[in-house]
Amino acid sequence: MNPPLVCPECNRNDAMQKVTAVVSGGTSTGNYSGSSSSITHAGDTTAVGVGYSTLHGSTSSDLAKMLAKPIEPNKNKYGCGNSLLMMVGMLLILILGYAIFASIDEGFGIVAGSLLSIGFGVYFLIQEHKYKKEVYPVAIKAYKTALIKWDRSYYCHRDDIVFDTVSGETSRPSGLLSYYYPDS
Numbered sequence: 602m603n604p605p606l607v608c609p610e611c612n613r614n615d616a617m618q619k620v621t622a623v624v625s626g627g628t629s630t631g632n633y634s635g636s637s638s639s640i641t642h643a644g645d646t647t648a649v650g651v652g653y654s655t656l657h658g659s660t661s662s663d664l665a666k667m668l669a670k671p672i673e674p675n676k677n678k679y680g681c682g683n684s685l686l687m688m689v690g691m692l693l694i695l696i697l698g699y700a701i702f703a704s705i706d707e708g709f710g711i712v713a714g715s716l717l718s719i720g721f722g723v724y725f726l727i728q729e730h731k732y733k734k735e736v737y738p739v740a741i742k743a744y745k746t747a748l749i750k751w752d753r754s755y756y757c758h759r760d761d762i763v764f765d766t767v768s769g770e771t772s773r774p775s776g777l778l779s780y781y782y783p784d785s
């Protein structure tokens with residue numbers, strides 16, 4: 602039989618809530634901003650509806666933000682603005698290269714500007730390729746692990762800690778980055 606699910610700090614379950622529930626509660630109707638302290642039952646979890654979060658001097662939405670879902674890594678190095686960034690970069694370097702070298706000779710300015718611009722484009726694409734081959738696979742793997750951990754974690758309103766019922770690890774809401782990504 603599994604041991605009862607309790608907070609590792611206070612060994613009680615009356616003030617704990619799934620992290621996912623804190624996040625959805627804090628970002629929708631604001632269940633935790635009131636002043637009552639009714640105890641609610643959500644599934645198999647007993648949770649204190651309100652009150653505890655204000656004890657720690659933060660509003661529920663601040664808490665929800667701190668406990669928010671881990672952010673998925675970008676597929677491209679610079680996200681959805683990737684191609685735009687490359688084009689703007691190439692254009693700026695073309696203009697800049699031309700401006701510098703056209704003082705020597707206008708034709709040379711065009712050639713030099715173009716070459717520098719193409720050079721930048723190639724460099725950008727190489728960096729992008731490296732990111733996709735080396736960085737992204739590691740990042741997405743770590744993210745998926747973090748997401749599973751996030752999904753099963755609980756928050757204790759009394760102790761202001763997040764804990765993992767599987768590994769037994771605990772973390773302050775402010776230190777969640779190393780809780781979710783212990784290897785990085």
Ligand SMILES: [Zn+2]
Binds near residue numbers: 609610616760
């Ligand atoms: Zn506790």
